[in-house]
Amino acid sequence: MTVREVAPAVDADALLAGAQFADAFQIEIDDHNLDARRAAELMMARQPRWAEALLSLRNFLVAPLGLKTSGATPSAPRDMIGIFPVVSETPERLIAGFNDRHLDFRVVVDVTAPGGPRRVTATTLVRTHNWLGRTYLAIIMPFHRLIVPALLRQVAA
Numbered sequence: 001m002t003v004r005e006v007a008p009a010v011d012a013d014a015l016l017a018g019a020q021f022a023d024a025f026q027i028e029i030d031d032h033n034l035d036a037r038r039a040a041e042l043m044m045a046r047q048p049r050w051a052e053a054l055l056s057l058r059n060f061l062v063a064p065l066g067l068k069t070s071g072a073t074p075s076a077p078r079d080m081i082g083i084f085p086v087v088s089e090t091p092e093r094l095i096a097g098f099n100d101r102h103l104d105f106r107v108v109v110d111v112t113a114p115g116g117p118r119r120v121t122a123t124t125l126v127r128t129h130n131w132l133g134r135t136y137l138a139i140i141m142p143f144h145r146l147i148v149p150a151l152l153r154q155v156a157a
Contacts, residue, residue: 001027001028001029001153001156002027002028003025003026003027003149003152003153004025004026004027005023005024005025005026006024006025006026006121007024008022008023008024008123008125009024009110009121009123010022010024010108010110010123010125012125015095015106015108015125016097016104016105016106016125016126016127017127018127019106019125019126019127020126020127020128021124021125021126021127021128021137022123022124022125022126023123023124023144023145023148024121024122024123024124025121025122025148025149025152026119026120026121026122026152027119027120027152027153027155027156028117028118028119028156029118029119029120029155029156030118030156031118032114032118034111034118034120034155035091035092035111036089036090036091036092036093036094036109036110036111037081037089037091037094039094039109039111039120039155040081040094040096040107040109041081042154042155042157043082043109043122043151043152043154043155044081044082044083044084044096044107044151045081045082046154081094081096082096084096084097084098084107085097085098087106091111092110092111092112092113093108093109093110093111094108094109095107095108095109096109097125101129101130101132102128102129102130102132102133102136103126103127103128103129103133103136103137104126104127104129105124105125105126105127106124106125107122107123107124108121108122108123108124108125109121109122110123120152120155120156122148122151122152124144124148
C-alpha cells in the first residue's frame with residue numbers, strides 16, 4: 001500500500017489554535033470495519049525498530065532539558081494510544097497529543113466512512129512556544145517525514 005502526502009484537511013485553529021506547522025499523510029485500506037481508534041492503535045502501539053531507537057535517543061537527549069518523554073502523568077491518568085494521551089475521539093476521528101514547555105502537538109487520525117475507498121489520514125499539528133520548540137521541530141522534521149508513513153503502513157499490514 002502506498003502512503004502519500006496530502007494537504008491537511010482539518011480545522012487547525014479548532015484543534016490547536018496558533019499551530020505553525022501542519023502536515024498529513026494518507027493510505028487506502030481494505031478493512032471496511034476499521035475505526036479511528038483501531039487505526040491509531042495499529043499506528044502507535046508499536047513502532048519500527050529504527051523509530052524506537054530514534055525515540056530512545058530523543059528521550060535521552062531531551063530529559064536534561066525537562067521535556068516530556070510521554071504524555072502520561074501520574075496526577076491525571078488518561079486514555080493513551082502509545083505514548084500519547086487521547087484528547088477526543090469519534091469513530092471517524094481520534095485526536096491525541098499533549099502540551100509541553102517547548103511545543104504543543106496533536107496527531108489527528110481520520111478514517112473515511114464505509115461506502116467508498118477507505119482512507120486513513122494522519123495529520124500532525126504543532127505550535128511552538130520558544131526557540132527550543134522551533135529548534136526541536138527543525139531537528140525532528142526529517143525523521144517525522146519518515147516515521148509517519150511507516151506508521152501508516154502498519155494500518156494496512
